[in-house]
Amino acid sequence: MAQVMLKDLNKKYDEVHAVKDVNLHIRDKEFVVLVGPSGCGKSTTLRMVAGLEEITGGEIHIGDRMVNDLPPKDRDIAMVFQNYALYPHMTVHENMSFGLRLKKLPKDEIARRVAAVAGILGIRELLDRKPKQLSGGQRQRVAMGRAIVRNPKVFLFDEPLSNLDAKLRVHMRTEIKKVHQKVRTTTIYVTHDQVEAMTLADRVVVMNAGLIEQVGAPNDLYHFPATLFVAGFIGSPAMNITGCALEETAGALRVRLNGEVSFPVPAERTARYRAYAGNDRLLFGLRPEHLTEMRPHTLANQYPFQVTPEVTEPMGMETLVFFSVNGTEMCARANPAANTQPGVRTQLLADLNHMHLIDEGSGRVL
Amino acid sequence: MTVSRRPFVKRLMLHVALLPFLIFALFPFYHMTLTSLKRDRELYDRYAVPLVITQGPTLEHYAKLLWDTEFLTWTKNSLMVTFLATGISVVVGTIAAYALARLKFFGVASLGTGIFVTYLVPTSLLFLPLAQVVQWLGLSDSKWALVLTYPTFLVPFCTWLLIGYFRTVPKEVEECALVDGATRIQALWRIVLPMAVPGLVCAALFAFTLSWNEFIYALTFTSSSEQITASVGVTTELIRGDIYFWGQLMAGALLGSVPVALVYSFFVEYYVTGLTGSVKG
Numbered sequence: 001m002a003q004v005m006l007k008d009l010n011k012k013y014d015e016v017h018a019v020k021d022v023n024l025h026i027r028d029k030e031f032v033v034l035v036g037p038s039g040c041g042k043s044t045t046l047r048m049v050a051g052l053e054e055i056t057g058g059e060i061h062i063g064d065r066m067v068n069d070l071p072p073k074d075r076d077i078a079m080v081f082q083n084y085a086l087y088p089h090m091t092v093h094e095n096m097s098f099g100l101r102l103k104k105l106p107k108d109e110i111a112r113r114v115a116a117v118a119g120i121l122g123i124r125e126l127l128d129r130k131p132k133q134l135s136g137g138q139r140q141r142v143a144m145g146r147a148i149v150r151n152p153k154v155f156l157f158d159e160p161l162s163n164l165d166a167k168l169r170v171h172m173r174t175e176i177k178k179v180h181q182k183v184r185t186t187t188i189y190v191t192h193d194q195v196e197a198m199t200l201a202d203r204v205v206v207m208n209a210g211l212i213e214q215v216g217a218p219n220d221l222y223h224f225p226a227t228l229f230v231a232g233f234i235g236s237p238a239m240n241i242t243g244c245a246l247e248e249t250a251g252a253l254r255v256r257l258n259g260e261v262s263f264p265v266p267a268e269r270t271a272r273y274r275a276y277a278g279n280d281r282l283l284f285g286l287r288p289e290h291l292t293e294m295r296p297h298t299l300a301n302q303y304p305f306q307v308t309p310e311v312t313e314p315m316g317m318e319t320l321v322f323f324s325v326n327g328t329e330m331c332a333r334a335n336p337a338a339n340t341q342p343g344v345r346t347q348l349l350a351d352l353n354h355m356h357l358i359d360e361g362s363g364r365v366l
Numbered sequence: 367m368t369v370s371r372r373p374f375v376k377r378l379m380l381h382v383a384l385l386p387f388l389i390f391a392l393f394p395f396y397h398m399t400l401t402s403l404k405r406d407r408e409l410y411d412r413y414a415v416p417l418v419i420t421q422g423p424t425l426e427h428y429a430k431l432l433w434d435t436e437f438l439t440w441t442k443n444s445l446m447v448t449f450l451a452t453g454i455s456v457v458v459g460t461i462a463a464y465a466l467a468r469l470k471f472f473g474v475a476s477l478g479t480g481i482f483v484t485y486l487v488p489t490s491l492l493f494l495p496l497a498q499v500v501q502w503l504g505l506s507d508s509k510w511a512l513v514l515t516y517p518t519f520l521v522p523f524c525t526w527l528l529i530g531y532f533r534t535v536p537k538e539v540e541e542c543a544l545v546d547g548a549t550r551i552q553a554l555w556r557i558v559l560p561m562a563v564p565g566l567v568c569a570a571l572f573a574f575t576l577s578w579n580e581f582i583y584a585l586t587f588t589s590s591s592e593q594i595t596a597s598v599g600v601t602t603e604l605i606r607g608d609i610y611f612w613g614q615l616m617a618g619a620l621l622g623s624v625p626v627a628l629v630y631s632f633f634v635e636y637y638v639t640g641l642t643g644s645v646k647g
Contacts (some may be wrong), residue, residue: 050541050545051544052541052544052545053546071549072541072544073544073545073546073549074546075545077545078545078546079541079542081538081541081542083536083538084540085536085538085539085541085542087539087542087543087557087561088539088562089560097548098543098546098548098556099546101545101546102546103545115541136616144442146542146546150546150547156545231447231600297566364439
């Protein structure tokens with residue numbers, strides 16, 4: 001087991017600067033997920049940690065060693081790839097024991113370790129099969145088994161669930177979490193799926209255009225995004241974000257979305273936002289769960305407003321209500337009992353206790 | 367009833383459609399076999415029917431070929447030269463193809479193209495400068511000259527064929543081996559090569575055929591009966607001036623095609639996969 005340190009890590013491919021000054025400290029036994037859209041540099045970062053990609057600048061430390069110039073085999077890591085990367089000419093047992101055989105461990109030791117890990121993953125009966133005889137989920141388990149059996153310092157996962165169907169993906173997600181709880185190996189996991197990131201991670205690293213946007217616990221990222229990108233990326237349905245202006249009248253602040261809709265800013269946030277009073281290049285953010293149907297009893301800082309829903313999507317436990325403000329599509333999560341109908345003007349409730357104000361120029365959440 | 371008959375009719379049509387190709391492919395062998403079994407009297411009888419044996423078969427041409435000529439020596443030479451040249455070419459071609467397909471170094475793309483262009487240079491142009499090289503090495507009239515010169519066209523061919531095949535081996539599988547603790551050579555030997563067996567077999571088969579059938583270099587670099595290969599021996603020793611020993615020529619051609627036919631029949635599945643298929647990781 002080991003901590004992983006990335007210091008000023010950079011990767012350039014000719015003209016493309018894929019990873020820019022990434023600094024990250026991953027603690028021993030921690031499960032860290034790198035998440036971001038395609039091309040954000042998350043897989044490149046992982047491959048640099050694995051030693052499969054040369055680094056252009058910076059340092060990578062695994063444990064107390066700098067591994068910049070070490071080949072992958074000497075880094076004491078194990079990696080699970082998106083397409084499983086099982087050796088097709090070997091049986092499951094041979095796949096799992098490949099690394100141990102290269103280390104020239106005694107045969108009985110290899111057999112014992114493979115059997116133990118196969119037991120953990122429930123693949124004992126598959127040990128004599130070839131990869132082509134396995135289903136997607138079984139292959140994924142074997143790929144994980146092959147990583148676990150070597151008892152490495154760090155596990156690296158490169159979008160391991162992307163090739164599975166939706167149901168199996170949810171199941172394997174739980175399996176991965178269970179395995180980590182059992183073996184407690186430091187893990188770096190790459191995905192573009194923010195739900196996977198939120199559910200698996202001790203800490204999530206959100207990347208965009210080669211830069212780290214924010215690092216934090218899943219709930220912290222969700223409730224306290226640091227940037228416009230994180231606010232929009234984390235959460236499904238995504239946070240509602242629309243242009244606004246901040247007005248000050250007699251010492252009280254008001255956020256104005258347009259001529260028709262405006263809300264008072266909660267008093268406890270007045271001091272924080274006062275410096276931005278009069279600024280009309282701001283963005284107002286509110287998650288769909290904080291836009292609900294009108295309720296008989298409202299709390300402090302909850303304000304009603306009128307909308308005309310364009311589309312409603314009944315989900316069973318809730319109904320998603322879509323409407324437009326300033327030409328931006330917004331989404332509310334309403335109680336199905338409210339029976340919100342498209343085209344029928346209705347009253348929704350905005351909970352300003354959870355509002356976000358974002359500086360449009362810098363993209364920073366204020 | 368109609369349902370069960372449909373596949374049969376479809377299969378029958380398929381086989382009927384294949385018939386012209388089968389006849390086209392097998393006719394030369396039929397003619398060779400027939401000619402090699404005919405008596406000289408029938409062979410040179412201008413009124414005889416060429417496509418059947420009417421005056422009884424004979425093995426006299428085979429006996430003469432095997433015992434009155436050096437055919438067995440030529441065949442032995444052919445086998446030795448072919449196996450050695452094929453072995454050398456596949457090994458060198460494999461290493462070169464792996465490097466060109468997988469490693470990143472300056473000029474890798476143009477080197478790959480260069481190798482392909484080398485393969486396109488005809489042997490009828492290369493044999494002149496190569497003759498000087500062979501003479502300079504003191505290998506004139508030696509079958510070792512052929513072992514040395516055949517790889518000049520076999521290595522580019524094997525490399526070119528294997529580059530394409532190695533590119534179909536998923537990179538992640540090899541990377542996984544590297545992460546699992548393998549060196550690059552171990553990853554090549556234990557992971558990539560076992561996955562590339564159809565490609566290797568295909569390259570070896572082509573190299574075997576090209577070398578077995580090679581004529582120009584063998585004719586130029588060897589001349590004595592103890593050193594020549596079967597392709598040269600049959601045509602130089604059994605055609606004397608304007609006299610063609612048709613029976614022995616055809617017997618020699620038929621026996622000469624046996625090793626190639628055997629090799630292909632054993633490895634036909636690998637050969638087809640190597641040409642058409644790719645590796646699934």
